[in-house]
Amino acid sequence: MSDPEIYPVPAELAARAHMDRAGYEAARMQARETPEAFWAEQAERLDWMTFPTKIKNVSFKKEDFRIRWFEDGVLNASVNCIDRHLPARKDEVAILWEGDEPTDSEAVTFGQLHDRVCRLANVLKANGVQKGDRVTIYLPMIPEAAYAMLACARIGAVHSVIFGGFSPDSIAGRIEDCQSTFVITADEGCRGGKKVPLKANVDKALEKVGGVKTVVVLRHTGADVPFVEGRDLDWGVEADKASPDCAPEPMNAEDPLFILYTSGSTGKPKGVLHTTGGYLFWASYTHELVFDYRPGEVFWCTADVGWVTGHTYVVYGALANAATTLMFEGVPNYPTVSRFWEVVDKHQVNIFYTAPTALRALMREGDAPVKAASRKSLRLLGTVGEPINPEAWRWYHEVVGESRLPIVDTWWQTETGGALISPLPGATDLKPGSATLPCPASNLKSWTRKGAFWTARPRAICASPTAGRARCAPSTATTNASSTPISRPIRAGISLATAAAATRTATTGSPAGSMTSSTSRATAWGRPRSRAPWSCTTSWPRPPWSASPRHQGPGHLRLCHPGARRRRHRGSAQGAGRSRPQGDRPHRRP
Numbered sequence: 104m105s106d107p108e109i110y111p112v113p114a115e116l117a118a119r120a121h122m123d124r125a126g127y128e129a130a131r132m133q134a135r136e137t138p139e140a141f142w143a144e145q146a147e148r149l150d151w152m153t154f155p156t157k158i159k160n161v162s163f164k165k166e167d168f169r170i171r172w173f174e175d176g177v178l179n180a181s182v183n184c185i186d187r188h189l190p191a192r193k194d195e196v197a198i199l200w201e202g203d204e205p206t207d208s209e210a211v212t213f214g215q216l217h218d219r220v221c222r223l224a225n226v227l228k229a230n231g232v233q234k235g236d237r238v239t240i241y242l243p244m245i246p247e248a249a250y251a252m253l254a255c256a257r258i259g260a261v262h263s264v265i266f267g268g269f270s271p272d273s274i275a276g277r278i279e280d281c282q283s284t285f286v287i288t289a290d291e292g293c294r295g296g297k298k299v300p301l302k303a304n305v306d307k308a309l310e311k312v313g314g315v316k317t318v319v320v321l322r323h324t325g326a327d328v329p330f331v332e333g334r335d336l337d338w339g340v341e342a343d344k345a346s347p348d349c350a351p352e353p354m355n356a357e358d359p360l361f362i363l364y365t366s367g368s369t370g371k372p373k374g375v376l377h378t379t380g381g382y383l384f385w386a387s388y389t390h391e392l393v394f395d396y397r398p399g400e401v402f403w404c405t406a407d408v409g410w411v412t413g414h415t416y417v418v419y420g421a422l423a424n425a426a427t428t429l430m431f432e433g434v435p436n437y438p439t440v441s442r443f444w445e446v447v448d449k450h451q452v453n454i455f456y457t458a459p460t461a462l463r464a465l466m467r468e469g470d471a472p473v474k475a476a477s478r479k480s481l482r483l484l485g486t487v488g489e490p491i492n493p494e495a496w497r498w499y500h501e502v503v504g505e506s507r508l509p510i511v512d513t514w515w516q517t518e519t520g521g522a523l524i525s526p527l528p529g530a531t532d533l534k535p536g537s538a539t540l541p542c543p544a545s546n547l548k549s550w551t552r553k554g555a556f557w558t559a560r561p562r563a564i565c566a567s568p569t570a571g572r573a574r575c576a577p578s579t580a581t582t583n584a585s586s587t588p589i590s591r592p593i594r595a596g597i598s599l600a601t602a603a604a605a606t607r608t609a610t611t612g613s614p615a616g617s618m619t620s621s622t623s624r625a626t627a628w629g630r631p632r633s634r635a636p637w638s639c640t641t642s643w644p645r646p647p648w649s650a651s652p653r654h655q656g657p658g659h660l661r662l663c664h665p666g667a668r669r670r671r672h673r674g675s676a677q678g679a680g681r682s683r684p685q686g687d688r689p690h691r692r693p
Contacts, residue, residue, distance in 0.1 A: 124529075138159060149183050151178045171357055172356060189214065199401065227260060237283040237284070240252065242408075247323075263363070264414070267294075267301060278309075281362050290326040318334055402429065403450075411517040513538065524541050
């Protein structure tokens with residue numbers, strides 16, 4: 104039985120893409136049959152100080168558990184994101200910044216990026232930061248956030264970025280958990296015409312937790328903020344005194360790069376630790392393939408660097424591929440609901456990657472704000488962070504993309520570090536509401552739990568009888584769980600304070616591999632069950648968004664959370680249109 108709503112890959116797109124259907128199948132087969140040779144060849148995309156000879160060292164036995172990739176390789180992430188591009192691209196734009204107000208913008212070349220990262224790295228070193236030390240970063244979406252991350256990577260410090268909207272309690276908990284002694288922040292941030300008191304939040308957090316010796320403060324808005332004598336340093340003053348050259352620290356591929364906190368399934372933040380070689384490889388690999396990135400294009404991921412999406416596709420993946428990456432401090436509905444599309448025109452954005460929540464909020468405003476901008480520079484659209492319901496997908500495709508642009512609907516997690524399931528523009532047919540195929544060599548499987556045991560499904564990713572290819576799309580249902588047997592070079596560890604709980608969770612009743620706790624439904628196109636209530640509630644006249652999480656109780660329950668328009672607050676692309684529903688009542692799924 105054919106599906107009338109399938110969008111085939113245009114022949115001209117397949118011809119010029121990095122990977123067409125035949126290339127996808129070839130990569131998938133090679134990764135399955137000769138994985139070490141495949142990943143050794145792919146690892147050449149990075150610049151190594153010492154190229155690895157030990158590619159994969161993995162065991163899931165309880166008595167001998169290990170996951171190591173490129174373990175004798177040596178590299179530096181900042182070199183891969185900056186230095187290697189300097190001979191050919193020193194004067195090309197690395198970062199485009201668009202401020203909260205449309206009048207605020209900046210272009211930073213790779214040469215300037217190198218200078219500013221090295222100066223901050225030397226400031227860190229001069230104040231006692233060494234390889235392996237944890238540095239907390241609490242900044243708005245400005246180029247300095249990328250400078251701080253890359254400065255840490257340059258000297259081997261482990262950064263922990265905290266979203267600029269989090270409270271002092273959240274900051275304190277993360278500082279305490281990762282045992283950070285150094286904080287980088289700003290006087291204020293700007294969001295939707297309002298100021299965010301970043302320095303004040305840090306001061307309150309440090310009243311609750313000890314151990315922080317130094318706070319570097321960027322004067323972003325120029326607000327008059329108090330400095331603590333002997334602890335607080337002025338970023339601008341210290342950077343001006345520092346050298347513009349800083350030798351990169353040689354890092355083993357298994358050395359940690361960053362810690363990022365995720366709530367996961369318990370609600371208590373857990374520190375996910377990513378290592379240098381595997382993470383950087385997967386960020387670069389998926390950025391190129393999923394977005395079919397081409398040199399010279401402007402890439403805009405609207406996520407904040409406080410989330411993993413911002414880490415991977417605003418900073419590390421984009422810059423490792425010498426992309427011009429756009430950082431946006433503002434929100435999609437300020438000063439007008441046309442802001443996203445005005446920014447696209449202003450900076451001639453070619454690839455646009457955002458969250459379905461933002462799209463649904465903008466969809467409620469009608470088509471006119473979109474059509475007020477030309478958007479002619481756009482070549483590719485993408486979504487991230489949650490499943491996109493078919494109605495929003497169609498609006499994105501037909502109105503924003505004028506029915507001419509492919510959409511990559513990506514599925515992944517903080518723990519995976521990069522996309523695991525996504526269409527590839529030149530290889531995968533599209534269907535509204537489906538994330539389609541795993542990325543090459545992701546090797547995802549679907550498992551069914553019976554009692555305390557997990558059993559692999561006969562067809563882990565169900566083949567389509569019409570298209571003759573595999574399809575899958577994850578969701579948050581309750582009957583199955585997706586997993587990946589760590590067949591690609593990325594490893595997520597855990598921060599010190601969460602190690603015991605995470606070990607218990609990971610090794611109890613699970614099959615070998617990494618359990619995602621998401622559901623893949625084995626149908627021809629794998630439409631997840633959770634999208635039905637989403638699509639229903641977002642079709643009501645008032646709510647611009649809804650959520651349908653699983654109820655934490657017996658049975659198969661879903662909580663429908665339609666958000667009232669009048670309670671919407673201005674937020675990021677990943678949080679636009681959110682409200683806090685009250686009086687929720689569980690809705691039993693049929």
